[in-house]
Amino acid sequence: MKILIIGNGGREHAIAWKLSQNxxxxxxxxxxxxxxxxxxxxxxxxxxxxxxxxLEFAVKNAIDLTIVGSEELLVEGIVDKFTxxxxxxxxxxxxxxxxxxxxxxxKNFMKKYGVRTAEYETFxxxxxxxxxxxxxxxxxxVKASGLAAGKxxxxxxxxxxxxxxxxxxxxxxxxxxxGSEVVIEEFLVGYEASVLSFTDSETILTMISAKDxxxxxxxxTGLNTGGMGAxxxxxxxxxxxxxxxxxxxxxxTLKGIKAEKxxxxxxxxxxxxxxxxxxxxxxxxxxxxxxxxxxVLPLLxxxxxxxIDSCLKRELNKIRLEWKNGFSxxxxxxxxxxxxxxxxxxxxxxxxxxGLVFMAGVIEKDGKFLxxxxxxxxxxxxxxxxEEARKxxxxxxxxxxxxxxxxxxxxxxx
Ligand code: AMP
Ligand code: GLY
Numbered sequence: 361m362k363i364l365i366i367g368n369g370g371r372e373h374a375i376a377w378k379l380s381q382n383x384x385x386x387x388x389x390x391x392x393x394x395x396x397x398x399x400x401x402x403x404x405x406x407x408x409x410x411x412x413x414x415l416e417f418a419v420k421n422a423i424d425l426t427i428v429g430s431e432e433l434l435v436e437g438i439v440d441k442f443t444x445x446x447x448x449x450x451x452x453x454x455x456x457x458x459x460x461x462x463x464x465x466x467k468n469f470m471k472k473y474g475v476r477t478a479e480y481e482t483f484x485x486x487x488x489x490x491x492x493x494x495x496x497x498x499x500x501x502v503k504a505s506g507l508a509a510g511k512x513x514x515x516x517x518x519x520x521x522x523x524x525x526x527x528x529x530x531x532x533x534x535x536x537x538x539g540s541e542v543v544i545e546e547f548l549v550g551y552e553a554s555v556l557s558f559t560d561s562e563t564i565l566t567m568i569s570a571k572d573x574x575x576x577x578x579x580x581t582g583l584n585t586g587g588m589g590a591x592x593x594x595x596x597x598x599x600x601x602x603x604x605x606x607x608x609x610x611x612x613t614l615k616g617i618k619a620e621k622x623x624x625x626x627x628x629x630x631x632x633x634x635x636x637x638x639x640x641x642x643x644x645x646x647x648x649x650x651x652x653x654x655x656v657l658p659l660l661x662x663x664x665x666x667x668i669d670s671c672l673k674r675e676l677n678k679i680r681l682e683w684k685n686g687f688s689x690x691x692x693x694x695x696x697x698x699x700x701x702x703x704x705x706x707x708x709x710x711x712x713x714x715g716l717v718f719m720a721g722v723i724e725k726d727g728k729f730l731x732x733x734x735x736x737x738x739x740x741x742x743x744x745x746x747e748e749a750r751k752x753x754x755x756x757x758x759x760x761x762x763x764x765x766x767x768x769x770x771x772x773x774x
Contacts, residue, residue: 361665362387364406364418366438367429368394369586370692370718370738371650375427375664376403377718378657382665389423395729396719396737411438418447425450425668431507431647435461439624450668452646456622459644463505463543466644473616476608477641480545486530489542493522499547504529506538510574510584515547550635551596552642554652555605558667560625560676564614565667568659568683569597570652571774576699578770585699586735589691589771591746592655596634596774605632609641625671654718654738655690659683689749689772690740691757695721696764698734706731706763715756716740731762746772 361384365372373396376388380402390397391414393405408414411433418426426442428434428451437454451457458465470477478501483489493500502525504512512535516522522544529539557566571594576582597605609630629645629652657664661682670679695702708722708729718740721733737760741752750772757767 361424364423364426365390368392369650370720371653372429373718374654374657378664394719395722395724451626452624456624460646463503464541473612475612478546484541489526501545503543504535504539505541508535508538548633550633553594553597553632555630557628560671560674561623563676569594587651588768590651590655591772592688604639651690655688686744687746687749688742689753690738691753691771692738693767694735696766708762711759
């Protein structure tokens with residue numbers, strides 16, 4: 361079986377690593393991939409950038425399954441294009457991808473089907489948004505509706521900050537067309553959890569919950585990043601919280617998917633906030649999380665290809681996921697300066713015999729590994745306790761060095 365994975369982050373390396381454990385998998389191509397994937401025995405990176413190039417490659421090379429890592433191409437409709445050509449692809453079609461691609465669409469979906477979420481209003485004119493702010497209670501959260509690589513969400517403490525956000529998003533068009541509509545919503549206080557799940561549109565099967573660390577600085581300070589680490593399971597996801605999540609978020613979501621006749625095999629990632637008033641859905645992502653995937657997949661005992669296959673056959677109800685006991689901790693090492701300006705091209709020295717390392721911004725040149733991105737790689741430690749998992753992740757990271765290496769020392773401190 362030949363698989364094509366689209367993406368080049370640590371998430372895609374983790375997916376490739378997990379899939380490569382299935383003996384039926386003979387080859388894993390990645391577009392564009394990274395040095396971690398090309399170093400897998402079955403891995404090979406291919407230079408494909410557009411959907412048309414990927415389609416042509418999949419046909420020519422008789423690819424049996426394509427898996428899309430990140431959201432942009434899903435929203436563009438890559439799944440519809442592959443399906444039209446009878447190519448198997450794991451991910452939401454263009455309609456279902458709107459659950460991530462448009463916050464206006466997803467909030468309206470939540471409201472229509474009774475999924476518990478923060479109170480909100482949507483606006484397509486800046487004047488109406490500004491008028492609303494003149495009598496709103498603060499803080500509020502102002503969100504560009506479209507995809508903005510995680511940067512389009514602004515927590516505004518007061519009216520001035522909220523007006524500034526609306527102006528940046530809707531007038532200055534800082535996030536281009538992603539800002540032609542905004543959502544302004546109630547600010548929630550609590551603990552966040554990432555619940556990744558598989559779906560075939562008939563069943564939603566959750567994975568163990570995770571917790572990511574989004575800020576560059578320790579104690580959740582400084583700028584937002586793509587994610588500096590993650591742990592699994594999320595300690596705040598207790599049985600009671602989980603039960604509430606199922607009743608107020610998962611079940612109404614599934615009802616909505618069926619009622620809207622969304623028909624796809626893919627991932628739903630519920631980004632939730634656990635508050636004193638209950639569990640709220642902040643957002644849907646329609647793909648796996650990065651770095652959550654690097655923490656979750658190493659705990660998954662079940663074969664990933666079998667699960668994906670059952671989604672594609674609309675037989676997910678036959679699957680029971682098996683998990684390892686214990687905890688995992690994923691710590692990201694980034695290039696000094698990230699998420700702002702940083703330098704690339706530094707040699708990475710590995711002294712790792714055992715242990716999981718997932719590469720992201722790493723290329724191989726003349727037999728050397730060089731940094732090529734902001735988030736360079738992540739290490740994953742497993743353990744019977746969270747403490748042990750953390751210790752193992754940091755121990756592996758201690759044996760990897762490159763110029764400007766930066767990492768947070770408090771991943772998994774909760
Ligand atoms: P989103 O893309 O909607 O998940 O928002 C990105 C991040 O902004 C979330 O992971 C939260 O940290 C924060 N956030 C979003 N919505 C809210 C809210 N209503 N209250 C508090 N924080 C929020
Ligand atoms: N870690 C959050 C995300 O992948 O969007």
